[in-house]
Amino acid sequence: MERLPLGHAGPALTRLAFGAAGIGNLLTPVGDEEADGALAAAWAAGIRSFDTAPHYGLGLSxxxxxxxLEDRPRSAFxxxxxxxRILDPARGPIGSDLVNGFAVPATHVRRWDFTADGVRRSLEESLARLGVDRIDTVYLHDPDDHLEQALEEAYPALEQLRSEGLVGAIGAGMNHCAPLARFVRETDVDVVLLAGRYTLLDQTALEDLLPTATESDVSVVVGGVFNSGLLADPRPDATFDYTTAPAPLVARALRMQEVCVRHGVPxxxxxxRFALxxxxxxxxxxxxxxxxxITDAAEQATRPVPDAVWADLRAQGLLPGHVPTPEGDH
Structure with missing residues (x-):
């Protein structure tokens, strides 16, 4: 699978990356065998980029x-x-972490910490859970409500870790475009991770973040291209950004699906292909x-999409005329 470098000269990413929140039991339990099977299928498909976080299943992911990954060559992925988020041991009775979205025992509690010491502690604990001695990319995770501290304390700590060689690239990951654009403008990040805001249904990132990243030679990793389900399988009970999809969005997605089916593609x-x-x-x-x-996703990422699909989506007002689409990229 094709790889591209991050930012100015950071470590390379495969064009498709594996997001490991699901194998941290996001919303529903996943067994060890099933999780291993998903990872093995990703590897077999040529995916060599894997993204995780302490937040996902309280370290389970x-x-x-x-x-x-322990038996794979470290240079291969x-x-x-x-x-x-720091994971502190829970005190008192241990219930379920489903209140925070993960079907695991609540053995720990999350504590926001964007101090320099918090960054180093979090990274050290992640290195231990992952069993590696370095991380290729480290993101500041959802600093929306802690933006000033993240910029003034956490970001300089990441910059220092990058200069020490403990991490290869640094960035921030959020669901919102404006604060990520601020990181691009005000810091020397290599990459930003944006979830759910550059999809067939939501092109908010085109307003500021993507042009700013292009000008600054900062890479963008896009997550949530299916908007948590609606664009994978549009139906009345589908989810959009982890809640029940509004009826107008369901109707829009169904119209998009009709266009695609007419041209023989899912x-x-x-x-x-749109996001890429x-x-x-x-x-x-x-x-x-x-x-x-993950096998299906890898197949879709390389499936040719006829130029007529993009033309019809524009003609029906389902895609703005100015958005980049992969015409001729078959």
Whole structure:
């Protein structure tokens, strides 16, 4: 699978990356065997970029990913994790972490920490869970409500870690464009990770973030290209950004699906290929729980989408005329 470097000269990412929140039991339990199967299928498909975080299953995602990668050559894969949440041991009765979105025992509690010491502690604990001695990319994770501290304390700590060689590239990951654009303008990040805001249904990132990243030679990794389900399988009970999809968005997605089906391609293929078409986008991050999900995503990423699909989507007002699409990129 093709690889592109991050930012100015950072470590390379495969065009498709494996998002490991699902194998951290996001919303529903996933067994060890099933998680290993998903990772093995990603590897078999040529995916060599894996993204995780302490937040995902209170460290379960990192532990599972570390076990899978331990027998692979360290130079063969790109590994990213995140800082900003410290995992402290829970005191008192241990319940479920589903209130925070993960079907795991609540053995720990998350504590926001964007101090320099917090960044180093979080990274050290991630290295231990993953069983590696360096991380290729480290993101500040969801610093939306802690933006000033993240810029003034956490970011300089990451910059120092990069200069020490403990991490290869640094960045920030969020669901919102404006604060990521601020990181691009005000810091020397290599990459930003944006979830759900550059898709067939939501091109908010075109307003500021993507042009700014292009001008600054900062890479963008796009997650959530299916908007948490609606663009993978549009139907009335589908989810959009992890909540029930509004009826107008369902109708729009169904119209997009009709266009794709008429030209013999799945909507999923158009969703992945669309995100990859913007010149600022280095990689698309696909969250998967099963081997079938990630194998399908890899197939869609390389499936030719006829130019007529993009022309029809524009003609029906389903895509703005100015958005980049991969015409001729077959």
């Amino acid at each position: 990192e532990r599972r990913l570390g076990r899978f 790109h590994l990213s994790t995140k800082v900003g 909507l999923r293929a158009a969703a992945v 078409a913007h010149p600022a986008v280095t990689s698309v991050l696909i969250g998967a729980r099963t081997a079938g999900e």
